[in-house]
Amino acid sequence: MKIPDDVAAAVDHGGSLGRAKALFPQAPEPFVDLSTGINPHSYPLFDMPATALSRLPEQARADELVAVAAAAYGVRSAAQVVAAPGTQILLPRVASLVEPGKARVLGPTYAEHARAAAIAGHQVEEVSRFEELRGADLAVVVNPNNPDGRVIEREWLLGLAASLRVEGGLLVVDEAFMDVGPHEQSLAGDVGQGGMVVLRSFGKFFGLAGVRLGFALAGEAMASRLAAQFGPWAVAGPALEYGILALGDTGWQDATRAVLRLQAARLDELLGLHGVPVSGGTSLFRYIDFERAGSLFLALGERGILLRHFADRPNVLRIGLPGVEEEWQRLGYALAAWSETERAGVNL
Numbered sequence: 001m002k003i004p005d006d007v008a009a010a011v012d013h014g015g016s017l018g019r020a021k022a023l024f025p026q027a028p029e030p031f032v033d034l035s036t037g038i039n040p041h042s043y044p045l046f047d048m049p050a051t052a053l054s055r056l057p058e059q060a061r062a063d064e065l066v067a068v069a070a071a072a073y074g075v076r077s078a079a080q081v082v083a084a085p086g087t088q089i090l091l092p093r094v095a096s097l098v099e100p101g102k103a104r105v106l107g108p109t110y111a112e113h114a115r116a117a118a119i120a121g122h123q124v125e126e127v128s129r130f131e132e133l134r135g136a137d138l139a140v141v142v143n144p145n146n147p148d149g150r151v152i153e154r155e156w157l158l159g160l161a162a163s164l165r166v167e168g169g170l171l172v173v174d175e176a177f178m179d180v181g182p183h184e185q186s187l188a189g190d191v192g193q194g195g196m197v198v199l200r201s202f203g204k205f206f207g208l209a210g211v212r213l214g215f216a217l218a219g220e221a222m223a224s225r226l227a228a229q230f231g232p233w234a235v236a237g238p239a240l241e242y243g244i245l246a247l248g249d250t251g252w253q254d255a256t257r258a259v260l261r262l263q264a265a266r267l268d269e270l271l272g273l274h275g276v277p278v279s280g281g282t283s284l285f286r287y288i289d290f291e292r293a294g295s296l297f298l299a300l301g302e303r304g305i306l307l308r309h310f311a312d313r314p315n316v317l318r319i320g321l322p323g324v325e326e327e328w329q330r331l332g333y334a335l336a337a338w339s340e341t342e343r344a345g346v347n348l
Contacts, residue, residue, distance in 0.1 A: 015033065015035055015036040015038070015209075017031055017033065017306075020033070020035075020301070020306045023301060024301040024302055024304070024306075026302070027301060027302055027303065027304040028303065028304040029304060030304070031304050031305070031306050032304060032305045032306065032322060032327045032330055032331065033306050033320075034305060034306060034307055034308075034319050034320040034321070034322065034331070035306045035307055035308040035318070035320065036209075036285075036308070036320050037146065037147075037177065037204055037282070037284045037285040037318070037320055038203065038204050038207055038209050038284070038320065039204065039205055039206065039207035039256070039260065039284060039321075040207060040320070040321050040322065040323030040327075041207060041256060041259060041260075041323065042206060042207025042208050043206040043207060043208055043242070043245075043246045043249070043252065046245065048237075048238060048241045049241070051237070052237035052238050052240070052241050053237060053238065055237070056232075056233050056237075057233050057235065057236065057237045057240055059232070061237075061240045061241075061244070062083065062234075062235060062240060063078070064240075064244055065083055065235065065240050065243045065244050065247075066078045066081040066082075066083055066215075068243070068244050068247045068248050069081050069083065069200075069215050069243065069247055071247075071248075072247040072248070072250075073186070073188040073200055073215070073217060074183075074186065074188045074189045075188050075189060075191065075217050076189060076192055077192070077220065079220045079223060079224075080191055080192060080217055080218060080219060080220055080223050081215055081216075081217055081223065082215065082216040082217075082218070082223050082226045082227045082230075083213070083214075083215055083234065083235045083243070084213075084214050084215065084216065084230060084234060084235070085212045085213065085214075085234060085235055085236065085239065086203070086212040086213065086214045087174075087176060087199050087200070087201045087214030087215070088112065088214070089214075090199060090214060090216050090226070091112055091113060091115075091116030091199075092116040092117075092119045092120050093226060093229055094116075094170075094172055094197050094199070094216060094226070095116050095117045095119070095120035095122060095138055095172070096120040096121075097170055097197070097222060097225065097226070098137050098138055098168065098169060098170045099137070100120065100121030100122050100123075100137075101122060101123070101136075101137030101138065102122065102123055102125070102135070102136050102137050102138070103117035103118075103120075103122035103123065103124045103125070103136060103137065103138040103139075103140065104124075104125050104126075104127050104132060104133050104136040104138070104139050104140070105117070105124065105125070105126050105127070105139075105140040106126075106127060106128075106130060106132075106133060106139075106140065106141045106142070106145075106152075107126035107127065107128065108126070108128075108147075108148075108310075108312075108313065109126075109140075109142045109145055109146060109147075110142050110146045110174065110176075113140045113142070113172070113174065114126060114140075117138055117140065122137070122138055130152060130156065130160075133160055133171075134160065134163055134164075135167075136164070136169060137167075137168075137169045137170070138169065138170050138172065139160060139164060139169065139170070139171050139172070140171075140172045140173075140174070141157065141171070141172070141173050141174070142173075142174040142176070143157070143173050143174065143175055143178070143181070143185065144175075144177045144178065144180075144181040144182075144282050146176065146177065146285075146318075147280075147281070147285065147287050147308065147310075147316070147318040148279070148280040148281065148287045148289075149177075149280040149281040149282045149285075149287055150280065151181060151182060151185055152185070153185060154184065154185045154186070154187060154190075157171065157173060157187055157196075158187070158190060158193075161187075161190075161193065161195045161196040162193075162195065164195055165193075165194055165195030165196075169195070170195060170196065170197065171195060171196040171197075172196070172197050172198075172199065173187050173196065173197070173198050173199070174199045175187070175188070175198055175199060175200050176199065176200070176201035176204055177201075177204060177205075177282050177284060178200070179200075179204070179205035179253075179257075180205060180257060180260055180282050180283045180284050181282060186198070188200070188217050191217045191218050191219055192219050192220070193219070194219045194222070196218070197216055197217065197218045197222065198216070198217040198218070199214065199215070199216055199217075200214065200215045200217065201214050202214055202215070202242075202243060202246075202247075204284065205253075205256075205284070206242075206246050208242060208246075211238065211239045211242050211243075212236070212239060213235060213239045213242070213243050257283070260283040260284060260321070261283050263283070263321050263322075264281070264282075264283040264284075264286065264321065266328075267286055267319070267321060267322075268286065270328075270331065270332060270335065271286070271288070271319075271335070273335075274335040274336060274338065274339040275339055275342070276288060276290070276296065276335070277289075277290055281318070284320065284321065285308075285318050285319065285320045285321070286318070286319050286320075287316070287317075287318055288316065288317040288318070288319060289315055289316050289317075290315060291315055292342065293309070293314065293315045293316060293317045294309075294314050294315075295338070295342065296317065296338055297309045297317055299334070299337070299338040299341065300331075300334050300335075300338065303330070303333075303334040303337070304330070305330060305331055305334050307319050308320075
């Protein structure tokens with residue numbers, strides 16, 4: 001599928017309560033926002049030093065952040081880690097690490113990669129088969145994939161990176177959801193081989209999307225090129241404090257992964273009880289692909305429960321995890337009402 005050159009406008013990615021209110025003006029509030037893949041059980045708030053807000057960030061603190069991130073992600077050296085105010089801001093900069101040429105994105109996937117590559121001057125094509133990424137100047141894989149949770153094996157990715165490297169190309173692997181994915185498939189420890197950049201998101205797993213913190217992992221020379229584009233004070237003081245503490249808190253991380261697995265299983269059971277099949281996802285979101293997806297999206301939206309729909313794939317939905325028990329109950333009641341209506345329609 002060819003992607004139009006004019007892709008400057010960002011698309012809806014879920015998480016906008018303003019859009020939800022416009023689409024479902026009569027829905028009860030507060031909305032239960034299940035349209036994102038952000039952990040509803042966020043890393044706990046803590047008292048930060050006042051200087052995190054009142055002073056420019058110290059370089060020593062920024063150095064500590066990349067060192068902690070390197071250890072957390074399994075990168076061999078802190079010099080291979082670039083911290084940024086969110087992964088989103090990294091996308092066009094990473095795409096610009098190679099001269100404009102042919103960019104291929106393994107899809108369907110997160111739409112911002114195609115948009116960022118086009119902004120960087122590439123001719124962008126979304127491809128559906130992994131083999132079609134070969135021969136590109138810039139190849140992009142989201143692993144685990146958003147929204148279906150597909151995982152590409154590490155050895156396949158390393159082989160692709162090697163073939164691209166010979167021709168001066170670049171492989172970008174977005175591991176935004178690898179915190180809840182199969183860690184053995186991560187390329188974080190391999191970036192020193194060259195020809196690849198790995199992206200990691202802080203906000204999704206730690207449930208702190210508003211902190212705006214993300215990382216690019218790359219060989220030292222490429223990491224240095226990226227870091228130079230940001231200059232000093234790229235990451236805000238509060239983001240430094242949260243990143244250092246949370247990335248180093250392995251106890252919280254292990255416990256949270258266990259909770260998320262249990263809640264993903266609970267969500268699968270609840271959806272299945274009401275005739276909604278789950279065909280993929282991660283423990284932060286579930287992927288639904290069935291012919292009644294449009295009906296489900298509208299019915300739940302009218303009850304104040306927002307799912308992620310895809311305008312170009314009307315049979316597909318992504319649903320995140322409810323947070324507190326009240327949200328689980330609201331989702332259960334809404335699913336029961338929808339399934340009852342669907343059965344009544346079939347029996348007419």
